[in-house]
Amino acid sequence: MTDSPHEVATEENPQEFLAWYRHSGENEIPELSPFQTMCDSSSNMKPVKDYRVILQDIGSNYITHMHVGVTGVAPNMEVICPRVTHLRIYMCAGSDPKIDFVEHCKEICKLEIYHADFRTNGFPDVFSKLTSLKELYLNRCTLPQSPEELQSLAPLKYLKVLSIIGNRTNIGYPEVVSSLTNLTHLYLTILNITELPWSFSSLKNLRELYFSRNKFANHQLPVVVCELTELVHLDLTMCDLIDLPQSFCRLTKLEHLDLSFNNLKILPPPIYSLTNLICLSVPGNFKLRTFDKAILNLEKLEELHFADCHALKEPPTDLCFEGIAGVKRYFIEREASRIVD
Structure with missing residues (x-):
């Protein structure tokens, strides 16, 4: 038997886990844009009972990318992948949380x-020690009931991307997020966020913001969002909105706006001022009745999605299959007929 304490522990207390990895002797993995996962390797993870098998496989190389499925006690990452830069962890049912x-x-x-x-064991303090993190994804995790418990994220001053997707969670807005002023991409969904503090306006570097499946108070988007004038992509899917604030017109750099499955009755007027829009999505707004001809002002608009807007009268809802081209043709022909009349 070897003198290595790690290997002795492995022999006496084998803990099977699932793993996929890439080591330094293999081809580079291209960097992906934020919110894209490293690669869809979950189906390629294989059971590992003794991590020495991995060490033998990589030889003198070191692991840079790893996906781990924890089925019991977590494997000894200090030995397996101390230099890992990209790590994905699946906490399987029954595993040590x-x-x-x-x-x-x-x-x-x-x-x-x-x-x-x-929720059971509290939000980990270990996050405060991972100060080199640039991207953090907490997806489908059961979060604490109080957003104040996420305070261990505060030291992550280099964080550029943060994704928190709830799992039947009513946590609300974690105000610690407002202190992460280097964020460029933020995904907060299914968190039961109803209000936003004014401190949210400190996230001046945000370019992409995803707020889907939160229901804001009074069916209104908090006006503080309109302070984030660098936004290029904004997702407000399923937020139960009935309108947008007038100051929404300040988001002049917006290129992608998703308002799918809300309760709009008209297309909010501030949208017609967003002349850099490339893609506008409003499908599933069942009460939406009309667009204004001012949509012709959006000269850069290439995609307009409005399927399942069953109350739409102008333009007719059956034009949804033609997108922006059909809508533009409708308004141009309508104006031409009025001139003739």
């Missing part, structure tokens, strides 16, 4: 965690 083992991954810059239970 603690994720303190990531503390040993000092070079990690992209961390994805799925299905962790942060």
Whole structure:
């Protein structure tokens, strides 16, 4: 038997886990844009009972990218992948909910965690030690009931991308997010966010914001969102909105706006001022009755999606299959006929 304490522990207490990895001796993996996962390798993860098999496989190389499915006690990451930069963790049913083992991954810059239970054992303090993180994804995790418990995210001053997707969670807006002023991409969905503090306006570097499936108070988008004038992409899908604030017209850099499955009755007038819009999505607004001919002002608009807007009278809803081309033709022909009349 070897003298290595790690290997002794492995022999006496084998803990099977699932793994996929890429090491430094293999071809580089292209960097992906934010919110894209490293690669869809979950189906390629294989059971591992003894991590020495991995160490033998990589030889003198080191692991840079790894996906781990934790089925019991977490594997010894300090030995397996101390230099990992991209790590995805699936917390399988019945696994130890603690994720303190990531503390040993000092070079990690992209961390994805799925299905962790942060309510039973509290939100981990270990996040405060991962100060090299640039991207953090907490997806389908059970979060604490109080947003104040996420305070361990505060030291992540280099964080550019943050994604928190709730799992039957009513946590509300975690105000610690407002302190992460280097964020460029923010995804907060299914968190039961009803209001936003004015401190949210400090996120001046945000270019992409996803707020889908939150229901704001009084069916209105908080006006503080209109302070984020660098936004290029805004997703407000299923937010139960009936209108947009007049100051929404300040978001002049917007190129992609998604208002799918809300309760709009008309296309909010501020939208017609967003002359950099390339893609506008409003499908599933069942009460939407009309667009204004001012939509012709959106000269850069290439995509207009409005399927399942069953109350739409002008333009006719059956033009949805033609998109913006059909809508423009409708208004041009309508104006021409009025001139003739």
